[in-house]
Each structure stands twice: as C-alpha cells, then as structure tokens.
Amino acid sequence: MTFTKHGERLNLMTDIASFDENESDESESSTTESPLELKENLNKPLALTNPIVQKPLQPPPKSALLNKADRSDRSVSSTSDKRVSFEMDFKDRESEIRKEYDDRLKKLKEDLEQQQKRQEAELSANKRQLDAAHTKQMEAAKKELDERLAKQRSTLEANERAQLDQLEKDIANRRQILKDRFDRELNDDKADYESKLAKARREWKEKMSAEEAKLAAEFREITMKERETTKQRLAATTAVVHRAERATSPIQILTVDRATVTDPLALPAPVVSPPSIVSSPLPAKLEPIARAPIANATTQTTMATSQVDALTAKLEAKLQDLTTATSDLQDRMSDLGAQARQIAAEPHGGTRHAASKSNKGPRMCSVKATDYDGPFPHFSAPTEIGRFSLDRNRKVTNDASQLKYLYRAPLEEESVAFDLSHGHKRFDERDPFNQETLDTFLEWITSMADSERQDLKTVTHSAEFISWRGALTKIASTPYENREGWRMACIRYADIIFICEFRTNTKQQQLESASYRQKLMTYWGYKFEQYMTLETADQEKPETDSAVNNFEQFCTVVRSRLGEGPGHRLLFAGETDCIDPSDNAYVELKTQRQFENKSQKNNFYRFKALKWWLQSFLVGIPRIVVGFRDDDGFVRQVRPMRVREIASNSKDHWAGAVCFNFLQSVLSLLKDRLTVNDMNAVYFLEWNPGWQNVGVKPAKKSDTRFHFLPDWFVERFSEETHNEADGRLVASC
Numbered sequence: 157m158t159f160t161k162h163g164e165r166l167n168l169m170t171d172i173a174s175f176d177e178n179e180s181d182e183s184e185s186s187t188t189e190s191p192l193e194l195k196e197n198l199n200k201p202l203a204l205t206n207p208i209v210q211k212p213l214q215p216p217p218k219s220a221l222l223n224k225a226d227r228s229d230r231s232v233s234s235t236s237d238k239r240v241s242f243e244m245d246f247k248d249r250e251s252e253i254r255k256e257y258d259d260r261l262k263k264l265k266e267d268l269e270q271q272q273k274r275q276e277a278e279l280s281a282n283k284r285q286l287d288a289a290h291t292k293q294m295e296a297a298k299k300e301l302d303e304r305l306a307k308q309r310s311t312l313e314a315n316e317r318a319q320l321d322q323l324e325k326d327i328a329n330r331r332q333i334l335k336d337r338f339d340r341e342l343n344d345d346k347a348d349y350e351s352k353l354a355k356a357r358r359e360w361k362e363k364m365s366a367e368e369a370k371l372a373a374e375f376r377e378i379t380m381k382e383r384e385t386t387k388q389r390l391a392a393t394t395a396v397v398h399r400a401e402r403a404t405s406p407i408q409i410l411t412v413d414r415a416t417v418t419d420p421l422a423l424p425a426p427v428v429s430p431p432s433i434v435s436s437p438l439p440a441k442l443e444p445i446a447r448a449p450i451a452n453a454t455t456q457t458t459m460a461t462s463q464v465d466a467l468t469a470k471l472e473a474k475l476q477d478l479t480t481a482t483s484d485l486q487d488r489m490s491d492l493g494a495q496a497r498q499i500a501a502e503p504h505g506g507t508r509h510a511a512s513k514s515n516k517g518p519r520m521c522s523v524k525a526t527d528y529d530g531p532f533p534h535f536s537a538p539t540e541i542g543r544f545s546l547d548r549n550r551k552v553t554n555d556a557s558q559l560k561y562l563y564r565a566p567l568e569e570e571s572v573a574f575d576l577s578h579g580h581k582r583f584d585e586r587d588p589f590n591q592e593t594l595d596t597f598l599e600w601i602t603s604m605a606d607s608e609r610q611d612l613k614t615v616t617h618s619a620e621f622i623s624w625r626g627a628l629t630k631i632a633s634t635p636y637e638n639r640e641g642w643r644m645a646c647i648r649y650a651d652i653i654f655i656c657e658f659r660t661n662t663k664q665q666q667l668e669s670a671s672y673r674q675k676l677m678t679y680w681g682y683k684f685e686q687y688m689t690l691e692t693a694d695q696e697k698p699e700t701d702s703a704v705n706n707f708e709q710f711c712t713v714v715r716s717r718l719g720e721g722p723g724h725r726l727l728f729a730g731e732t733d734c735i736d737p738s739d740n741a742y743v744e745l746k747t748q749r750q751f752e753n754k755s756q757k758n759n760f761y762r763f764k765a766l767k768w769w770l771q772s773f774l775v776g777i778p779r780i781v782v783g784f785r786d787d788d789g790f791v792r793q794v795r796p797m798r799v800r801e802i803a804s805n806s807k808d809h810w811a812g813a814v815c816f817n818f819l820q821s822v823l824s825l826l827k828d829r830l831t832v833n834d835m836n837a838v839y840f841l842e843w844n845p846g847w848q849n850v851g852v853k854p855a856k857k858s859d860t861r862f863h864f865l866p867d868w869f870v871e872r873f874s875e876e877t878h879n880e881a882d883g884r885l886v887a888s889c
C-alpha cells in the first residue's frame with residue numbers, strides 16, 4: 157500500500173502486511189480501526205488537501221514502528237502476548253500518530269483557512285486596488301476624452317466660425333460688387349441720358365447757330381440794301397430841305413415830294429421828283445408838314461437824320477463783326493489752300509525735309525509713316541538732370557519726396573485680386589477740365605535758377621525745346637495714330653521753343669460727355685499705382701484703404717538730343733510712377749485688360765504698346781509693371797514687361813525709328829517757323845484724325861487763352877535775356 161502525498165510513499169502497510177501473515181484476523185476489534193480504515197482515514201485529509209497547502213503531511217518515521225515491532229518480537233516469548241502487546245503498542249502508536257496527524261491536520265486546516273482568508277483578503281485588497289486603479293484610469297481616460305472632445309468641438313466651432321465669417325465676407329464682397337455694378341449701370345444710364353441730352357443740346361445749338369448765320373446773312377443783305385436806300389433817302393431829304401430853305405413862297409414848299417419828307421426810311425425808292433405844283437389833296441400824315449413853316453420842316457429833317465445816323469452806326473458795327481468773321485474764315489481758307497497746294501506740289505516724302513531756313517517755307521510735315529522709314533535717328537541716352545515733387549496742394553519742391561517704391565511681392569504671386577474700383581467714391585481727383593500748362597515745370601526751372609544762381613541757359617542745359625514728356629509722346633506717335641488728335645501751343649522765348657499741349661475741341665467734348673464707366677476706368681489706373689507702391693523703401697505693405705489722389709506727383713527732368721550734328725537739344729519732364737529698390741531703376745505702372753485671344757494681344761501691340769513704349773523710352777525707363785485686369789476691374793496677375801521687348805514684339809505694327817524721324821522733322825519745322833523770340837506770338841502745331849500733315853500756324857494775338865508762359869517766369873528771366881547781345885530778341889522779351 158502506498159500513501160501518496162506529493163509523490164512520497166509510506167511503507168507502513170508493508171509492515172502491517174508482514175504482521176498479518178503471522179497473526180490471525182479474528183482478534184481484530186470492531187471498535188478499532190483496521191489498517192485499511194486507517195489507510196482510508198489517512199487518505200481522507202489528503203483528499204481534502206488544498207492545492208495551496210505548501211507543506212505535505214509527514215507520517216511518523218517508519219523506523220520507529222519497525223524498531224518497536226522488532227523489539228516486541230525479540231522480548232515477548234508467547235505469541236499472543238506479543239500480539240497483544242504489539243497491538244497495544246500499535247494502537248498507542250496509532251492513536252499518537254492519529255492525534256499528531258489530526259493536530260497537524262487541524263493546524264493545517266487552520267493555516268489553510270488563514271491562508272485562504274489572507275489570500276481572500278489580499279485578493280479583495282488587490283481587487284479593491286485594481287478597482288480603484290481601474291476607476292482612476294477610467295476617470296483619466298474619460299477626462300482625456302472629454303478634453304479631446306472639447307478641443308475638437310472648439311476647433312470645429314472655430315472652423316465653422318471662420319467659414320461663416322468667410323461666407324459673410326464673400327457675401328458682402330459679392331453684394332458690394334453687385335452694388336457697384338448696379339451703381340455703374342445706373343450711372344452709365346445717367347451718363348447715356350446726359351450724353352444724349354448734351355448731343356441734343358449740341359445739335360440744337362448747331363441748328364440755332366446755322367439759323368443765326370442764315371439770319372445774319374439775310375440781315376446783312378437787308379441792311380446793306382437798307383443802308384443804300386437810307387443814304388439815297390437822306391440825300392433826297394437834304395436836297396428837299398435845301399430847296400425848301402431856298403424857297404421864297406409856301407407854294408414851293410408844297411412841291412416837295414411828300415413821302416420823302418414824312419419818313420425817309422419807310423419809303424421804297426429814293427425818287428426825287430422835280431418841283432411841281434401838286435393839285436391832289438395831301439394825305440393826313442403830311443398835313444402838319446404841308447402847313448408848317450420852313451423851321452418845322454427843318455426840325456423834322458434833323459430828327460430823321462439823327463435816326464439814320466444811329467441806325468447806320470449800328471449797321472456799321474454789325475458789318476465790322478461780320479467782316480472780322482469773314483476775314484477769320486478767309487485766313488482758315490488760305491491755310492487750307494496752302495496745305496492743299498503743298499500737297500499737290502510736293503511728293504509725300506518731300507515734306508519730311510521740307511522745313512526751310514526761312515519762315516516763308518512749308519508750314520507742315522507729312523504724317524505718312526512710310527515717309528519716315530529708315531534708320532533710327534541719333535537720340536542720345538536721356539540723362540536725368542533733376543527731379544521734383546508736387547504735393548497735395550500742387551506745391552513744387554525740388555526733391556524726390558513724392559517718389560514711391562515698387563512693391564515687388566505681387567510680381568512673385570501666381571495670381572492676385574486687386575479691386576481697382578475700391579474707394580472710387582473717395583477719389584481725390586484733379587479737375588479734369590483744368591488745362592494743365594507748363595507752370596509746375598517752369599516753377600522748378602525758376603527755383604533751380606534761384607537756388608543755384610544760374611541763368612536760364614545753364615539751368616536748361618542750353619535746351620532748344622522745353623515740354624512735358626507727354627507732348628513729345630503725342631507728336632511722335634502721330635504716323636500711327638488714327639483716333640486722337642492733338643494741339644500744341646508753341647512760344648519762342650529766350651531762344652527756347654516752349655511746347656504746351658491744349659485740349660482739342662473734340663477732346664473737350666469727349667471729356668464733357670465721359671460716361672461713368674470711363675471715369676471709373678480712369679480711376680483704375682491710379683488705384684493700381686496705390687496697390688503697387690510703398691511710401692518708403694522699408695514699408696512692409698502698401699496702404700490701400702486711404703483715398704487715392706492724383707494731385708501728388710513725382711517728376712524726373714531729362715535732357716537729350718535728337719538728330720545728327722547739333723540736332724535738337726531737348727529738355728522735358730515726365731511723371732514717374734515709382735522706383736524699383738532692387739536695382740534703382742524707374743518703373744512705369746500700367747493696367748491692361750487680360751488677353752483672352754490673339755486678336756486682343758495683336759490690338760494691344762498695335763495701338764497701346766506704342767504709347768507705352770514712347771512714354772518709357774523717352775525717359776529711359778527699362779521696365780513696365782503691368783496689372784492684367786478683368787472687366788470687373790480686378791487685377792488678376794501682375795507681370796513685368798521689358799520696354800525693349802515691347803518694341804520687338806510690335807515690329808509688325810510700328811517702328812520706333814519712324815516715330816523719332818517724324819519727331820525730328822516736326823521739331824525742325826518748329827525751328828524754321830518760330831524764328832523770333834516773342835512771348836506774345838503763339839503758334840499752333842496741330843493734327844487731327846484724317847489730316848495728311850501736321851501744320852504750324854500763328855494763333856490770333858487777341859486770343860490770350862494760349863499765352864501759356866506765366867508773367868512771373870518771363871519777368872524772372874527777362875533781364876538776362878535782354879542783356880544778351882542777341883539781335884533776335886524782341887522788345888516783348
């Protein structure tokens with residue numbers, strides 16, 4: 157029999173078995189447990205053994221049992237005694253063992269229970285700990301989740317708010333655009349209506365003046381006849397009076413032609429009848445005269461004479477007016493006749509070099525581009541000799557205070573959205589009807605002369621021509637122009653020909669009838685300048701919310717020479733938009749409708765590009781920065797354009813050489829025509845669409861509108877010009 161607990165064997169049963177072989181079973185007491193029962197009993201607690209029992213139950217040592225049996229075996233002689241003794245021993249031993257075993261079992265159980273309790277307590281403590289940790293973790297996770305949720309919610313809310321703001325902004329922008337469009341359309345309608353009204357007024361005026369002219373002609377004819385008749389009547393009346401004075405009898409008085417005496421102006425024919433006796437009765441009107449004495453008749457005649465005199469004076473004044481108008485017309489006719497004769501007499505190319513040395517020479521230059529083909533004439537690189545600024549009050553300062561700096565960032569951007577209409581209503585605009593003369597430029601010249609103590613010749617670098625750059629641009633572009641005419645007033649003073657542009661009548665009318673959109677588009681150009689310029693080189697961004705004004709200007713003053721040999725020495729000033737801080741070159745800013753097809757691009761190079769090129773080339777500007785806009789006035793892209801490339805891209809349409817050859821000829825013509833210094837002698841250089849030539853003709857001295865040289869300028873330099881030993885100067889200088 158094996159007693160197994162954790163693999164150990166108890167050989168107690170072997171000993172019992174060996175004993176059984178020698179001893180009978182009968183004496184086995186029913187009250188005591190059999191070895192089998194013992195075995196079972198021993199087994200019982202083991203069956204209860206909990207796996208968590210760490211120390212196995214130890215049975216009594218085997219040697220103790222065996223030694224005792226051995227001893228009894230040897231000391232007891234009789235078998236039964238031995239048996240009894242053995243059994244007693246065995247029982248003692250068994251009960252001892254059992255007791256010990258029970259004790260140990262009990263202890264074991266208690267330990268076990270305690271251990272179980274401890275473990276349970278530990279378990280429940282662990283559980284509590286775990287629960288607490290779990291709760292803590294759960295709370296932390298919940299908190300984190302809540303925080304994340306709150307964060308996400310606030311991000312979402314912020315996004316939503318931003319989207320809403322954007323939406324509101326978009327709506328406001330759209331609303332503004334629509335409003336502007338509506339305003340524009342409304343104003344366009346208004347402008348349309350006004351232009352129609354102006355047209356109707358003009359037509360009516362024209363009709364009225366035609367009527368007036370017709371009436372004046374009729375009146376003139378009638379008055380001429382009347383005058384003749386009156387003279388004859390007067391002569392007849394005088395004769396009658398003389399006769400009456402000489403008459404000796406009242407009968408002779410009565411022989412006077414009655415009708416003549418009564419109302420000489422009312423009678424149809426100056427018939428003086430020979431004195432005769434009138435037998436027929438007198439009409440009632442003539443009764444007083446017929447009966448009056450000679451004195452009465454004389455008084456009547458004197459009154460009639462004074463009436464005739466007054467009328468004659470009136471008629472003469474009217475006649476004088478008509479004669480002046482006729483002579484003006486004749487002047488104009490003779491100009492036109494001369495032009496016609498010129499055209500007939502000379503081949504087209506001839507006029508190009510036609511300016512002769514005397515002012516009796518040709519008065520015009522052909523404008524045909526083919527007459528000016530050929531190499532580019534000499535044009536010395538424009539040299540800046542000064543700069544000046546005009547402030548909001550148009551005060552001239554001899555500095556660059558109004559020079560702006562190019563804002564380069566938009567050039568790097570793929571696309572932009574500059575609203576050029578923004579702030580249109582606040583446009584601080586110079587009066588477009590105000591006629592700009594050379595005044596501010598002349599102020600600069602004067603201030604230079606004052607500050608540098610220089611004479612006019614030195615200040616102007618011995619210039620032969622002084623003008624704004626714009627006048628030269630207009631003249632030079634004429635061979636390719638077919639839409640816009642121009643008129644320049646020219647005065648020679650101190651050996652300088654001053655050229656000043658004056659609006660043509662057509663231009664004036666266009667200005668008066670300009671539509672809202674045209675005015676808005678004019679604003680666009682200035683607004684673009686605001687988007688693209690900085691006040692100082694270190695300003696971060698342009699200030700685009702302030703009102704745009706076109707009073708402030710920065711001008712560069714440039715000298716150059718056109719033509720071979722002495723050529724023409726030019727001094728001109730031009731408004732300059734800004735300077736590029738990256739290379740200190742002046743930059744011209746322009747807006748242009750985006751090109752959507754080839755023909756639009758073609759048109760640009762054909763017409764607009766020439767003006768751009770001339771404007772920049774004349775003052776040596778290398779780059780133009782272009783704002784390409786849409787029809788709503790939004791600049792979508794900003795790109796540079798090289799002035800040199802403009803000329804090469806336009807070679808199918810125009811040639812710069814033609815323009816400069818033509819300019820050279822016109823300046824020669826002016827030099828030939830204006831040979832005398834006379835600040836009161838204004839000449840017009842003029843061209844209008846359809847004209848084959850540019851003509852020079854003197855303006856009427858009485859028309860002071862064109863005497864553009866201000867007194868303060870003339871007075872400032874008159875002294876020095878008089879002092880010059882130049883015989884060509886006239887007293888008026």
Ligand code: A3P
Nearest residue numbers: 677678679680681682684731733745746747748
């Ligand atoms: P754009 O040239 O971009 O149209 P400038 O370019 O000569 O410095 O002129 C600046 C702006 O003034 C022009 O911008 C245009 O808006 C306006 N402007 C100049 N000359 C004009 C003219 N003859 N008629 C109408 N607007 C003119």
Ligand code: MG
Nearest residue numbers: 733744745746
């Ligand atoms: Mg410009």
